Amino acid sequence: MSNRPPYEAPTPEGRFGDYGGRFVAETLSHALDELTRLYAEVSADPDFHRELMKELGDYVGRPTPLYCAERLAAHAGGARIYLKREDLNHTGAHKINNTVGQAMLASRMGKTRLIAETGAGQHGVATATVAARLGLECRVYMGAEDIARQSINVYRMKLLGAEVAPVNSGSRTLKDAMNEAMRDWVTNVEDTHYIIGSVAGPHPYPMLVRDFQAVIGVEARAQCLEAEGRLPDLLVACVGGGSNAMGLFHPFVDDDGVDMVGVEAGGEGLATGRHAAPLNAGIPGVLHGSRTYLMDDADGQINETHSISAGLDYPGVGPEHAYWKDLGRARYTSVTDDEALGAFRVLNRTEGIMPALESSHAVAWALDEAARRPAKDLIIVNLSGRGDKDIHTVAGIDGIEV
Amino acid sequence: MSRLGERLHALRGEGRKALNTYVVAGDPHPEVTVPALHALVRGGADMIELGVPFSDPEAEGPAIQAGMERALRHRVSLAGTLDMARAFRTDDVDTPIILMGYLNPFLRMGYDVFCERAAAVGVDGVIAVNLPPEEAVDFRTSLSAQGMDLVLLVAPTTTVERAAYIASEASGFIYYVSYRGVTGAHRADAEAVAARLDELRSVAAELPVLVGFGIKDGPSAARIAPHADGVVVGTVLVETMGEGAAADIPGRLEAQVREIRQALDAA
Numbered sequence: 001m002s003n004r005p006p007y008e009a010p011t012p013e014g015r016f017g018d019y020g021g022r023f024v025a026e027t028l029s030h031a032l033d034e035l036t037r038l039y040a041e042v043s044a045d046p047d048f049h050r051e052l053m054k055e056l057g058d059y060v061g062r063p064t065p066l067y068c069a070e071r072l073a074a075h076a077g078g079a080r081i082y083l084k085r086e087d088l089n090h091t092g093a094h095k096i097n098n099t100v101g102q103a104m105l106a107s108r109m110g111k112t113r114l115i116a117e118t119g120a121g122q123h124g125v126a127t128a129t130v131a132a133r134l135g136l137e138c139r140v141y142m143g144a145e146d147i148a149r150q151s152i153n154v155y156r157m158k159l160l161g162a163e164v165a166p167v168n169s170g171s172r173t174l175k176d177a178m179n180e181a182m183r184d185w186v187t188n189v190e191d192t193h194y195i196i197g198s199v200a201g202p203h204p205y206p207m208l209v210r211d212f213q214a215v216i217g218v219e220a221r222a223q224c225l226e227a228e229g230r231l232p233d234l235l236v237a238c239v240g241g242g243s244n245a246m247g248l249f250h251p252f253v254d255d256d257g258v259d260m261v262g263v264e265a266g267g268e269g270l271a272t273g274r275h276a277a278p279l280n281a282g283i284p285g286v287l288h289g290s291r292t293y294l295m296d297d298a299d300g301q302i303n304e305t306h307s308i309s310a311g312l313d314y315p316g317v318g319p320e321h322a323y324w325k326d327l328g329r330a331r332y333t334s335v336t337d338d339e340a341l342g343a344f345r346v347l348n349r350t351e352g353i354m355p356a357l358e359s360s361h362a363v364a365w366a367l368d369e370a371a372r373r374p375a376k377d378l379i380i381v382n383l384s385g386r387g388d389k390d391i392h393t394v395a396g397i398d399g400i401e402v
Numbered sequence: 403m404s405r406l407g408e409r410l411h412a413l414r415g416e417g418r419k420a421l422n423t424y425v426v427a428g429d430p431h432p433e434v435t436v437p438a439l440h441a442l443v444r445g446g447a448d449m450i451e452l453g454v455p456f457s458d459p460e461a462e463g464p465a466i467q468a469g470m471e472r473a474l475r476h477r478v479s480l481a482g483t484l485d486m487a488r489a490f491r492t493d494d495v496d497t498p499i500i501l502m503g504y505l506n507p508f509l510r511m512g513y514d515v516f517c518e519r520a521a522a523v524g525v526d527g528v529i530a531v532n533l534p535p536e537e538a539v540d541f542r543t544s545l546s547a548q549g550m551d552l553v554l555l556v557a558p559t560t561t562v563e564r565a566a567y568i569a570s571e572a573s574g575f576i577y578y579v580s581y582r583g584v585t586g587a588h589r590a591d592a593e594a595v596a597a598r599l600d601e602l603r604s605v606a607a608e609l610p611v612l613v614g615f616g617i618k619d620g621p622s623a624a625r626i627a628p629h630a631d632g633v634v635v636g637t638v639l640v641e642t643m644g645e646g647a648a649a650d651i652p653g654r655l656e657a658q659v660r661e662i663r664q665a666l667d668a669a
Contacts, residue, residue, distance in 0.1 A: 013536065023505060023532045025461040027557035027582055029564065169467055170457060182460040187583040189559060286505045286532065287458060299479035300510030301457040 007253040009323065014203020014290075017326060019319035022202040023286045028182075031189045036204045038109060043211075048104070055100050056215060059133070060090045062097075064216075066223035066380070071350040072363075076370035079377035082232070083353070084220045084248060086384045093356065093385030094216060094244045095126035099195055101212035103130040106193035113137040113192040117181040119146055119174035119240070120311030120358065121153025122385055123197030128162035138162040141180040143173040146310045153389050171304040174240075174314045178288050198241025199318030202289030206318050213247025220380055221251050228378060234259045234369070237382035238361040239279065239332065240312035242321045244384035249330060259331070262321060263365045265307035266334035276305035278317050279325050279332035292319040308337035308393065309357035311385075339364040344387060344394065356385035357393065406498040406526040406551050406574045409448060410610045410631065419666045420575075420632025421446060421623075422612055423659060424502065426453035426469040427486050428478025429643050434651055436489045438643065441652035443497050445659025450490075451529070451634065454483045454503030461531045463586035469640040480507040480516070488523035495524070500553060500574070502529040513544040520550065527551030527574045535571040542571070553577055556602060558594070566605035575610040577634065578602060580626070583615070586637030590616030592625040599629045620665025627669045635662060 009016045022032060042048040056062040064085045073081040086094035099116075106114060114131045115138070118124030124140035131138035140157055144166045147154050157164050170176040178201075185194040196205045199213070217235075224232050235252060237245035239262035252258045267275030275281065278293040285294040287302060295303040295315040307313040324330040335343075340357055343364035347355050355363055359382070366381045373379070387394075395402045413420050423442045427435055439450055455473040459466065480503070487499050501520065508516050508530065520528075527550050533541065535554055542552045551574030556565050558581060569576060578599065580590035595613055602611055613626050614634030623633050642654050 021537050022534065023537055024534065025531055025557070026534055026555040026568075027461075027559050027579060029534055029557075030559040030561065169471075175458060179458050179460045183463075183584045186461060187587065189582060285509055288460070289532070294506070296506060296510065298510070299477075299481065300507035301455075301474065301479060302506070 009320065010203065010207055014207065016320045016323035018284070019292050019322040020203060020206055020290050022289060023291065024202045024289050025186060027186045028189065032202055032204065034109065035105070038105060039204055039208050042105065042108065052101055052104060056097065060096050060100060061088065062215065063219045064088050066220055066227065069351050072347060073370060075346060075350050076367045078375065079370040079373035079379050080375065081366060081370055082224065082378065082380045083383045084216060084380055086216060086244065086382060087353070087355065087359070087386035091126050091129050092388065093122040093126065094213060094247060095123040095197055096129065097215055097247065098197065098209050098212040098243065099123070099126040099130045102193065102195045103134055106136070107134060109193060111191055111193040113188065114195055115139050115141070115181050115184050115192055116195045116197060117141045117174065117177040118197065119177070119313055120309065120356070121146070121150040121157065121389060122311060124164070125153050125156050125160070127195050128157040128160035131162060132160045139165055139184065141165050141167050141177040141184070143167045143171070143177050145172040146174065149393055150310055150389055151392065174310065175302065182288070198243040199246045199320060200241040200288060200290065200316060206290065206320055209243055210246045210250055210320060213243050214250050216244065216247035216382065217249060217251030220248060224378070224380065231255055231258055232378040232380045234261065234377070234379045236261050236263065236362045236366040236379060238263050238312060238358050238384060239317060239321060240265065240276070240314050240358065242318035244382050246318060246320055248382045253329065260329065261365065262330055262332045263361045264332060264334040265309060265312035265361060266336040267306040269336055270334060274306040275334065276307040276313050276315065277334040278315060279321060280334050284322065287316045290319045292322040293317055293325070308340060309361070311356070311358040312361065333365060335361050335364045341394065341397065343367060353383070354387035355383055356387045357390045359384045404526055404549055404551055404574065406449065406500065409498050410575060413448060414610065414631060419627040419669070420448045420610070420612060421663055421666055422449045422451055422632060422634040423447040423639055424451040424453055424634060424636030425639050425643055426455055426466065426473050427483035428455060428473030428476050429469040429640065430472045431648055432476050432478055432482065434648050435486045437652045438655055439490045440493065441656040442659055443494060445656040446663025447659055448632070449498040449500065451500045451502045451636070452483060452487060454480050454501055454507055456504040456507060459504060461584055463584040463637060465586045465637045465641050468644055472644065480511055484519055484523050484525070487525050491524040498526040499524065500527040500529055501525055502531070505530045505533050508541070513541050517544040517548040517550060521548035525550065527553055529553045529555070529577060535568050538571065555579055558582055558598060562601055562605060565602055569606040569609055572609060575612050575631065576602065576606055578611050578613045578630070580613050580615045585615060588616050589618060589622055590626050592629070595626055596629040620661045623662045624665040624669035627666050633666070
């Protein structure tokens with residue numbers, strides 16, 4: 001054990017080192033103060049925790065398995081690989097861990113309306129789901145381009161009773177959906193709670209989304225100890241905003257022997273500029289309420305990003321990941337669209353598991369890394385979501401109409 | 403006292419209300435901006451708020467978003483905005499100019515570099531929409547080193563205690579946002595504004611309070627003016643910038659501002 005004090009972030013002002021904070025229009029300051037206060041209150045409330053665990057068990061279906069993927073590991077040839085099966089959650093991704101928790105906060109605040117931004121639609125579906133469960137009104141903002149490439153999730157949200165609002169400004173993707181959700185929240189802050197879907201945005205969101213997602217890492221850590229009698233050597237997760245990665249990583253932060261790698265969307269390759277990898281190729285700036293690594297131009301205008309996976313197609317990243325990059329607590333790398341697609345196919349064929357294209361980025365990097373490591377090494381990959389929503393995209397690449 | 407402070411002080415002395423007018427730099431075309439700024443002054447504007455185009459203007463309604471997109475098509479950003487301020491200053495050394503925008507372009511240029519360049523071209527202050535006072539210490543330090551003001555916003559949701567804190571951190575004036583929402587969404591509700599402004603004045607000490615959001619024409623300006631030191635008009639001017647032939651934008655802007663000026667003076 002090292003002598004360093006246990007990890008503690010953020011500060012009361014929401015800072016993770018130089019990152020994070022609260023860079024918002026004044027109209028929202030009060031709502032963010034209220035949310036911070038309420039969250040501090042419920043964090044110390046055993047009843048809230050009990051109720052949350054019951055919801056995660058009975059409704060979401062937790063705990064999710066930590067699955068030993070033997071044929072996948074044999075394909076790589078090297079280290080052993082475990083998959084944390086967040087794809088088996090209700091609605092098919094890790095996103096619902098957070099929406100269940102935030103919806104409980106919204107109810108305590110007496111809010112009657114939920115809004116959310118969504119890229120791939122997983123967070124939108126997860127928000128629409130908890131809204132239906134609690135009888136709350138729900139509006140989900142989604143870029144027009146993402147609506148076109150994620151039509152199944154759009155229809156799912158509508159079936160759940162949510163209104164899907166297309167966003168036609170800017171690049172018509174996730175960042176623009178987030179702008180529009182902020183505009184809605186500024187207007188309707190009295191009766192509306194904004195469920196941000198990632199560890200991004202103004203304080204307290206990066207902290208509270210992390211805490212709600214930390215159930216992933218808490219379970220994985222105990223499951224690994226149970227199955228192997230020891231901690232893993234390496235954790236791997238994809239990073240768009242970074243909620244599934246932070247959820248897996250955070251409970252291991254003080255375990256010095258556990259390495260962590262976040263995999264960003266390399267798109268067509270970092271050298272082409274057509275990617276969504278701010279931790280690899282960006283610099284610190286301010287967007288959507290926090291200071292973090294961003295993809296912007298020399299004038300400070302936010303760049304359009306590219307990724308085959310709508311859920312990673314975002315020019316910023318959660319501020320705690322920015323902090324960890326600088327600290328060296330986690331490493332951040334990237335894989336291309338093609339590499340992610342390759343891993344998507346391999347996991348289907350070797351394990352009978354169809355990963356989301358987002359999660360396929362983590363699988364792709366883990367396969368390469370496993371091949372470089374000895375058989376005694378243990379790798380946990382966060383399989384953050386299932387790939388049904390991406391069938392149209394993959395089929396399109398294969399030239400098949402489904 | 404800064405050029406901005408002097409202007410507001412003088413207006414108060416004369417018992418006149420300040421008319422602050424907003425357009426986006428480079429909208430609809432970089433060549434239109436400087437003539438448009440002079441037209442605002444001819445129409446009766448006391449000061450100019452020059453919008454710095456940004457790709458992700460999260461507090462703006464559709465009209466100003468569209469104005470920023472028009473400007474960005476010509477690649478006008480913070481450096482271009484400063485060029486326009488400089489060009490305006492060659493013919494007008496009196497009218498205060500405040501740059502209004504989002505933080506990232508300022509951050510990217512660097513606070514100190516920006517402040518030196520802005521002071522050199524005759525900019526008087528900055529409003530950064532997504533910069534609450536808690537995060538503003540560094541920028542304010544750089545700005546005040548160059549004698550420029552940092553204008554802060556107060557919203558309908560701001561508590562009195564917080565408004566007092568904001569007032570203690572602000573300079574130039576306090577910008578009171580008249581309603582919850584994005585720019586251009588509603589009309590300002592004079593009664594609701596009046597109630598809040600009395601309270602705000604009690605904590606703002608000497609700092610003037612200008613009201614923006616929802617002031618669209620002479621009548622709406624005249625209803626708000628008795629409760630404030632002045633008003634800010636933006637969305638309706640940006641709509642004018644986006645319509646019709648570029649050549650007659652200055653003329654139409656001037657007439658639009660004059661109507662508001664006359665209503666303010668008669669109020």
